[in-house]
Amino acid sequence: MEKARCIMIGLLLVILSGTVFAESEIPGLIRSGQYSQGTLGSVNQPGQTQQSSDGVYSVGVYPLYTPELAQGEGREIIQIFCRFCHSTTYITMQPPLPAAIWEGVVNKMIDTYGAPISEDSARQIINYLRTYYTQTARKQ
Ligand code: HEC
Numbered sequence: 467m468e469k470a471r472c473i474m475i476g477l478l479l480v481i482l483s484g485t486v487f488a489e490s491e492i493p494g495l496i497r498s499g500q501y502s503q504g505t506l507g508s509v510n511q512p513g514q515t516q517q518s519s520d521g522v523y524s525v526g527v528y529p530l531y532t533p534e535l536a537q538g539e540g541r542e543i544i545q546i547f548c549r550f551c552h553s554t555t556y557i558t559m560q561p562p563l564p565a566a567i568w569e570g571v572v573n574k575m576i577d578t579y580g581a582p583i584s585e586d587s588a589r590q591i592i593n594y595l596r597t598y599y600t601q602t603a604r605k606q
Pocket residue numbers: 544547548549550551552556557560571572574575579580581582583591
């Protein structure tokens with residue numbers, strides 16, 4: 467008798483939790499937005515949109531503020547090692563720097579902040595930064 471009551475209560479709980487936690491369509495919420503590559507320094511205003519009548523609001527395109535690194539040898543290795551702790555925006559937001567300063571930056575990441583980068587990889591990273599992010603090389 468006791469066992470049957472336990473089974474009945476258990477069944478009731480299963481049915482109740484099914485209805486309480488079932489995913490339901492809730493009207494009037496915000497739809498997910500779209501993410502796309504943006505450009506630093508310029509924010510585009512979205513065009514005028516038709517107001518919704520059902521209370522569901524659409525969100526426009528969100529810009530991503532991490533610009534692409536310059537294409538070239540060493541880019542992949544930078545993307546592996548220099549994104550452990552911060553985004554590569556830390557590189558692109560610098561003004562064009564002399565080669566020696568870049569070398570100093572990379573060494574600081576390793577010596578001061580403990581970036582686990584081998585000597586060989588560090589050499590490739592420094593070469594890349596010298597090639598694409600100095601006064602003479604930097605295009606943008
Ligand atoms: C172990 C974590 C770590 C890794 C890996 C790392 N950094 Fe950093 N980086 C930091 C910290 C911490 C700062 C200082 C953050 C701050 O001041 O807001 C920083 C700041 C910077 C700055 C800003 C200027 C400066 O000197 O503070 C640049 C440029 C930079 N990092 C480049 C790099 C590059 C290039 C790499 C790849 C070789 C790299 N980081 C890898 C931790 C790291």
